[in-house]
Amino acid sequence: MAVSTSNSITITGTFSPAEATNLSKYNFTIVQGGTGAGTVTYKWRRFGESYSSTVAIHSSAVSFEAGLLASWDTAATYTSGDDWLIQVRPNETFKARTLGWLEDGLKRDLLGYDASSGDMNIVKDFYGAKELPIVTGKISSLPADITIIPNNKEVHIGCGPSANPKWLGRNQYSSFGGTGSATEVTLLEGAIKSSASNAGFITTAWVAPNGDIYGAEEDGTQLLKMTNSSGSYSEPAVVEDFEFIGIRKITGTQRYYGSAYEGYVFILDSGADEGIIKKYDISGNTLTTVTQTGVSLSDDLIITDMIVIGEGSNEEQPTSWNIWCSAYKDIESGQNLSPTGILWHATTSNIDTVSSLTFTNRDPLDKAGASADGFGKKYRQQYYALVGGSCVLQSWGSWIFSGNTTNYYTSLYKRALTYHWEDDYVGILCRFRDISTAVNSHQDGANTWNNESNNWNCYAVNIEEWNHIWIEGTGGERVMRNYGTLNWIGVKNTHVNNTPTNLHHVALDDKVSFNSQTWSGPTGIALDKVNKDLYMTSDHAHPFSNGTKWIHIPIAGGTSVNTDFMVESGSSFTPATAYQTGSHAIVCDLDWRNIIDIEQDITEFPNKGLVLSSGQNQKGFWVQGLNATSGLPLGGLYSLWDGTNITLTIGNGQGNVSSQIWNNKKLFYKYSMTYDGYQESPLSEETIEFADSGTYETLDITFTIQVTSEINRRVSHINLYRANGANTSSEKPLGLYRLIESLRATQWANTSPSVVVIEDKSDKVTGSYESRSGISETMTNTTIRWGIGTVASGSLIVGDCGTDEFNDASTYLFKSRPGDYDKFNWALDYLRLPFRPVAIATFQGRVYCWSQDTMLRINPDQFYIEDEFEGFGCLNKRMVVVTEYGMFFGDTNNIYMHNGQAPSPIGTSILKFDSEDAPSGKGYWDMARLYGDRMVMCFDSKRNSVVTFCSNEQNVDGMSQAYSYNITNTRWDIWGHTALQDATTGQDGYIYHTDNQTLTAGTRLIRYLGNTVQRRNWKWHSKRISAGYPSQEKIHKKIRVISDDSKSDINNNLDLYYRINGSKIALELDQNQSDYEKVSSGQKKAQDIKIMLSTSNNKDLSVRAIGSIFRRRPTK
């Protein structure tokens, strides 16, 4: 009987201490000695603490603490007082969905992306000091997966087609904000900003019931919050953890002012033409995507505006909510658009749980023309009739509704929706035209003798027809008159069967100069909830005469609830008034329930007002109080926050040189930012102009950065460009924007504000922006969202793309500018594919990309498809690996090796197995069919083996299956592994992989085959051995196993089976019977025999040879 040893107690499980600790010790002490579970008892304690109660030893594994389990050898003899000291330390928590490497010349860091939190974890100096993992940043858009492309001392991170790419790297250049030139600072930052313009920092916003303001910049990726504290506002702060593709509109639940309820912010995000609706729960700090169906857009329209309206008798407790969206397209002059619908509506009775919305077309022109409709398409006709023996043209007939004619829009606007509370109308701003004039050519009536009727007839076959948009509002009938009329169309929010009272119309072009179709529409629009005054802002020259103003279009006819909206004509209409105070956009509706304090107002809380954002050179937020009755401004603008960060001002000219080439010309200045010392952003959208007839020798241009820390930490330079106009009244530059000066970040003092004055000395010819950056000076966006990528010919080539510039970029590849992996000249450098790519790789100077069943070979320089290989697909982006020996990839049919000339299948040996060898499903065909989306291919450079991980078993460590192809020996093996999500080859040759085992998903970093002590159990099955005579029966005598290990180890850890005549029989390799075993007498006669070996207990056993001794039976 064995006495207790150090191994009498077995600890299993995964140590996961609740508190942060590097080390824990436990004592296990025998209380009652003896033998057997019924006799021996023990107690345990954390070292230095109190013991547990006494319990009997147990052979089964029982949990005691922190994920650990203990089991006892119940056959051993124990002595009272036996004490075991067990020291444990947790395996490091390293959550990672995706792995990558970050280089630093001498060091290499391991990156791991945690998809559950968005954290980018990093183990610095992985092969050296190996610092403990830290979080180096967060990808707040929480992409399900990312692709990491290394580039020098940085990596470029693709986050899929719906999230902007990221950049992570060492800060090699001095940057703004005081980070200096410390090269060890590793940053996670956004990709290059589409434009360096700081105008319109917040262009859409919503005031929450408690006065907090939620907003965003158009196409911005972040939701911003300004916290209201008794009327004093904080500067906008990013609502963390969420990233958007490109925000189009921020709105909220109107009529939802429950005192204790904070409500929801609704965000209309990019990513689809119909927009993606997201609901931010303020109190819960959660973001939900609300799926939408029903919106059908034609003619390249996209949804750009959205409002959410609560319904119910108690305004603080709505019982239903209406969501309205409007579509937009920049309609070219002269184009008549007849889209499927521009106004869409959905409703829900539970705003808290809504996760999907079904939209219905409420386009005011999309009416069939039912007789009861007060709005829609009508026509009337003129006939010829026989009067006094002659055909005479008759008067126009009555208007008749018709649904068979076409309506045309001539202008749609990004900001178009308003809501009128008292009358419950949703208003959409648009411009449309009358349907048509005469539709049939006609001729004067003619008399014709009709032989059948024996009479003169008037053939009135030619009818003149006149079609109109028909308006029948509470103010009486109206008909559109002129092409290009700007209209405010009110659609009843209740929209009951589109009855006449559900539509309302106001024509606006009599009052303000909206006639130019070049007007791009308001940057903001709001409607007084009671008085029906309309307010708009615009940054265009029309109709606000000089841009960047807001206008007031007041009501006509009083303030009664039932009076009409603004009338379309008549002396009672007060002309619109333009106010020139800086106001880039109205970002909120007017009603915020007296919650915004206005310092200059005598009441301090006016009933209504405008919330306005930035004018030119301003980044800020202002409120304009309005007189509750007249709608006129109360005092001036009151600043809620002014955060204008970069301003460019042109000061006085110096000197006097008559020949200076720029004299008597208008000068146009723009600037750009250089990221990481080499990637230049697009030029600023903002242009600073200077026109003077003076003969200055130099001009002083002052760059002011209000808050240096707000500048992206990747920015290393700011570059100033100038283009010259033909004369002082030029509207546009005559030539290209050329560099004036490129300023390093260190030229600004690390103070806020920080000012640098640039002296523009002459008009010498310098490099143009386009020649320096390779990007057109008119391009404002060089970012592509991407999911897969590879580097070829010095460029990053990406697939699985998304961009706001293409309706659907999923079947395109884009190529970055050479060396500038964040810059894409998407207008030129793209390649249309016949499918959506699932994987991409570069091999021997060519780019290969795959669908599930086809491979393309692409020339990366000229960027065209050289060849297509049908039948060679790839399961996913991780099922391809490039080695110095060839490129390997796998689809559902086979694993292939590409030698540079052509691919060939190499996996025939592992496609399927006989049931006598392995349970069903072990073959590659079954694995690829069931687990193809999670399979990962990686290269074990220690063995020169390509390993395909299947991750088919996620409950037990080490029990998933991998196919390993050894290139040197051209042999296949099946290996076990712990389920994973990603794997990468280290420079030490090991494969490192993540953990996807269910109980510890994502928490461990595993070095595959990296154990220095223990080896895996193994199996080996021979062929069916027939000794060359498969039809001849044999008497199988013995099976011999030759090993260098001890007979004791073989006895305890090696099992031998043979399969004969379909039966599997075990043999005891007894240490007392040498190294062979007799085949049992009852199972020895057969034509062939299969020998099967397997080890247990993770014992490192090896077998040098196997022998089979038999006697052939005489041939009959």
Next chain:
Amino acid sequence: MPKESIEIKSFHNGIMAAPDSMDIPLDAASYSENLEQIGEDGKLRGIPDDSFLNKIGTWANDTTGVFSQALTSGGGGGSSG
């Protein structure tokens, strides 16, 4: 008939599940698990187990995190019959 012996002396071929198990080379496996591919002179030997990054930046050979286990008093400290 005399006794005969078939010897399988090396295991270089790895798995060959196709063609039929009767038709593959003698030293090929119709099925195997966790066999080392290189450096074993044709022997059958298991591949190493995995190791795990632990809290102090080293690689632990045990998934439990236990790196030390000792019987500090009592017991026999060995085995006997």
